[in-house]
Amino acid sequence: MSALSLESSYITLDELARCHDLDLQAVNKIAATYPFRLTRHYFNLIREKGDPLWLQAVPDSSELLHDQQLADPLNENGLSPVPGLIHRYPDRVVWLVSGSCAVYCRFCMRKRGVGCSGAMVTDMAASLAYIRENREIRDVILSGGDPLMLGDDQLEETLSALRAIPHVEIIRIGTRVPVTLPERITERLCTMLRRYHPLYVNTHFNHPDEICAASSNACAMLADAGVQLGNQTVLLKGVNDDPAVIASLFRKLLQIRVKPYYLHQMDLVKGTSHFRTPVARGLEIMASLRGNVSGLAVPYYVIDLPEGKGKVPLLPGHLVNPDGTLTLTTYKGEKVVYMDL
Secondary structure (H helix, E strand, O other): OOHHHOHHHEEOHHHHHHHOOOOHHHHHHHHHHOOOOEEHHHHHHOOOOOOHHHHHHOOOHHHHOOOOOEOOOOOOOOOOOEOOEEEEEOOEEEEEOOOOOOOOOOOOOOOOOOOOOOOOOOOHHHHHHHHHHOOOOOEEEEEOOOHHHOOHHHHHHHHHHHHOOOOOOEEEEEOOHHHHOHHHOOHHHHHHHHHHOOEEEEEOOOOHHHOOHHHHHHHHHHHHOOOEEEEEEEOOOOOOOOHHHHHHHHHHHHHOOOEEEEEEOOOOEOOOHHHOOOHHHHHHHHHHHOOOOOHHHOOEEEEEEHHHOEEEEEOOOOOOOOOOEEEEEOOOOOEEEEEOO
């Protein structure tokens, strides 16, 4: 089974415009630069135009503003020894095995390529050869796009090839499919995944309204198959930059056996500046969680530093410099001045 074969699962921009008061010409212009895809499942979760789920999924004119941000601020292209493979940390790589997603999120860190024809290319043979030759690599993260947009057989081919490499200890899959296309999680898929433990899945819930019967069932199927589930949330203006919303989300995630793992400060990606919140707001939200939710529900709040310097966790009490910058220390001990808004 492949998510790509489920064409009836998607709605078109024409349908969206008919359901809501939209300027179709303007939306098509945005989609020509940053493609649009929306599943019926996710569309049906939207309560009204402009709500937190709408903002994540429907093109907005702000995406085309000149925001002085970069298409690839984390220098992923510069850290790719072979096409589609990102080697930032010594012991792990990110492998972009798919160029598409079930929903094209408007805040995507890879807006430059996801869903764009020919923009994300991976070389499976070269990627596997690189991983085999670099014995310090113990952890492989499958990403994209969304790895679960691959068919079961193609995904298994990838997992099997990785499991044949002795020094690869852990395989992780980053996917938003349980949120956006939960019907993709099938018994056949879960039976296949069981064969490749230890296997971790990090999914991507950003708002409590995304947790429903279907997404809960998808996570339950994965958990029952022995998959360790974590969640990466992005802090988004107008979506979840509120302590009560974040607390509700993290509590609900624990109820469906998903561990909140990261709360991400928005990356400095071109076309997404309208989603950015001040770091001070993120620290305030993290402080509000202390003592009010289970420790299991408290993730790391992180900034992924520009130029591929890696993630840095932030804690309440970090001070902002008088000029509005933060001075952060990378995992290598390098001091980096980070410009907030």
